[in-house]
Amino acid sequence: MRATILAYHAVNVAGAGYDKNDHVAFAADLRLIHRLGLRVVPLRWLAEGLLGRTDRDLSRAVVLTCDDGSDLDYFDVDYPGHGRQRSLFNAMIDFRREHGYQAQPHLHLTSFVIASPEARAVLDRRCLFDRGWMRDGWWRAAQASGLISIENHSWDHNHAELPHTVQRAQVKGTFRSVDTYADADAEIRQASDWLDAHCPARATSLFAYPYGESNDYLVQEYFPRHAHEHRLIAAVGTDPQPVRADSDVWTLPRYVCGHHWSSPGELERILRDGAGL
Numbered sequence: 497m498r499a500t501i502l503a504y505h506a507v508n509v510a511g512a513g514y515d516k517n518d519h520v521a522f523a524a525d526l527r528l529i530h531r532l533g534l535r536v537v538p539l540r541w542l543a544e545g546l547l548g549r550t551d552r553d554l555s556r557a558v559v560l561t562c563d564d565g566s567d568l569d570y571f572d573v574d575y576p577g578h579g580r581q582r583s584l585f586n587a588m589i590d591f592r593r594e595h596g597y598q599a600q601p602h603l604h605l606t607s608f609v610i611a612s613p614e615a616r617a618v619l620d621r622r623c624l625f626d627r628g629w630m631r632d633g634w635w636r637a638a639q640a641s642g643l644i645s646i647e648n649h650s651w652d653h654n655h656a657e658l659p660h661t662v663q664r665a666q667v668k669g670t671f672r673s674v675d676t677y678a679d680a681d682a683e684i685r686q687a688s689d690w691l692d693a694h695c696p697a698r699a700t701s702l703f704a705y706p707y708g709e710s711n712d713y714l715v716q717e718y719f720p721r722h723a724h725e726h727r728l729i730a731a732v733g734t735d736p737q738p739v740r741a742d743s744d745v746w747t748l749p750r751y752v753c754g755h756h757w758s759s760p761g762e763l764e765r766i767l768r769d770g771a772g773l
Contacts, residue, residue: 497545497546497554497555497739497740497741498738498739498740498770498771498772499542499554499557499558499559499738499739499770499771500534500557500558500559500738500739500751500766500767500769500770500771501539501542501558501559501561501732501739501748501749501750501751502525502558502559502560502561502750502751502753502763503561503562503563503704503732503734503750503751503752503753504518504521504522504560504561504562504563504584504752504753505518505562505563505564505752505753505754506518506519506562506564506566506568506569506583506584507564507566507568507623507624507629508753508754509568509575509578509581510578511578512578512579514758514759514760515754515758515759516754517578517581518562518753518754519568519581519582519583519584519587521753521754522560522584522587522753523582523587523590523591524760525753525760525763526587526588526591526600526603527591528760528763528764528767529558529600529767530591530595530599530600532764532767532768532771532773533556534556534557534558534767534771535555535556535557535558535600535602536557536558536559536560536600536602536603536604537552537554537557537558537559537602537604538559538602538604538606538645539559539561539604539606539645539647539702539730539732540606540645540701540702540729541554541557541602542554542557542559542739542748543701543702543729543730543745543748544729546730546739546741546743546745546748547729547730547745556771558767558770558771559606560604560605560606561605561606561607561608561704561732561750562584562605562606562607562608563608563649563704564608564609564610564630564649564653565607565608565609565610565630565632565635565646565649566624566629566630567583567627567628567629567630567631567634568581568583568584568629569583569584569585569605569607569634569638569644570583570584570585570634570637570638570644571583571585571634572586573627573629576625584605585605585638585641585643585644588603588605588643589643591603603643604642604643604644604645605643605644605645606644606645606647606702607638607644607645607646607647608647608648608649608702608703608704609632609635609646609647609648609649609691610630610649610650610651610652610653610655610687611648611649611650611651611652611686611687611690611691612651612652612687612690613632614652615651615652615653615655615658615661616630616631616632617630618657618658618659619653619655619657619658622657623657632694635694635695636695636696639695639697639698645698645702646691646695646698646700647691647700647701647702647703647704648684648687648688648691648700648702648703648704648728649687649703649704649706650671650683650684650687650703650706651682651683651684651686651687651690652683653671653706654667654668654669654670654671654673654674654683654706655668655669655706656668656669662679662682662683662686663679663683664676664678664679669707670707670709671683671705671706671707671709671710671711672709672710672711674711674714675711675713675714676713677718677722680713680714680718680722681722681725681726684703684718684726684728685722685725685726687700688700688726688727688728699727700727700728701727701728701729701730702728702729702730702731702732703719703726703728703730703731703732704731704732704733705731705732705733705734705747708733708734708735708750708752709733710731710733710746710747714731714746715731715744715746715747716746719731719746720746729745730745730746730748731745731746731747731748732747732748732749732750733747733748733749733750734749734750734751734752734755734756735747735749735750736749736750736751736752736756736766737749738769738770739770751763751766
């Protein structure tokens with residue numbers, strides 16, 4: 497098995513061009529993936545395949561993800577200084593209208609969200625123009641659409657802009673400092689519990705490391721040995737490699753838009769390598 501996981505951040509808007517705007521890149525990338533004859537599949541399918549829990553065809557698979565969770569994932573918004581932005585959700589709707597359902601019948605985006613309402617409110621004020629973009633009112637509709645799933649990006653991201661996080665020593669701005677059971681339980685299991693309670697008719701199963709950062713405790717101890725508590729089946733980081741049959745499900749590699757590629761040509765090389773073309 498070989499597959500490629502791509503990551504976007506809908507709040508990354510610094511211009512109108514592909515290299516400065518994840519919305520522009522995402523819309524273009526959907527068409528590139530289709531032109532190359534690759535198949536978009538949900539991240540959960542890929543995780544289940546690696547775990548031997550499904551016999552679905554995962555050949556030529558590409559997985560789409562986005563981190564941090566904001567209105568920009570689902571709604572078109574007016575972004576200060578850069579105008580109206582087409583949401584990632586609506587970019588998928590546009591693709592379906594242009595190419596038809598059968599072009600990518602399993603089209604899907606996994607949106608990793610911060611669970612804590614208090615943390616999201618602070619981050620919205622300090623990092624996102626105080627527009628209320630980090631609310632959770634769109635999560636149920638997104639999940640019900642079948643095009644987006646809401647998954648775990650931790651309780652509070654251990655974010656440097658927060659006055660207080662659940663990390664025991666307040667070593668913020670990194671997820672590597674989450675290296676004890678108490679910290680991991682507060683950041684990860686607590687987030688799964690909150691998401692399951694507030695997004696009915698679904699169950700959290702996937703995690704994305706904040707900042708793309710993991711550590712030996714999380715990968716080798718907490719995730720594999722406490723699965724009955726956190727109930728997750730896989731976690732993704734930001735190591736720029738294709739997924740292979742022997743990839744560790746607790747630190748799956750991902751390529752990040754704007755960091756690992758910033759042009760269609762660069763992404764095409766990544767996709768061809770991931771599919772073995």
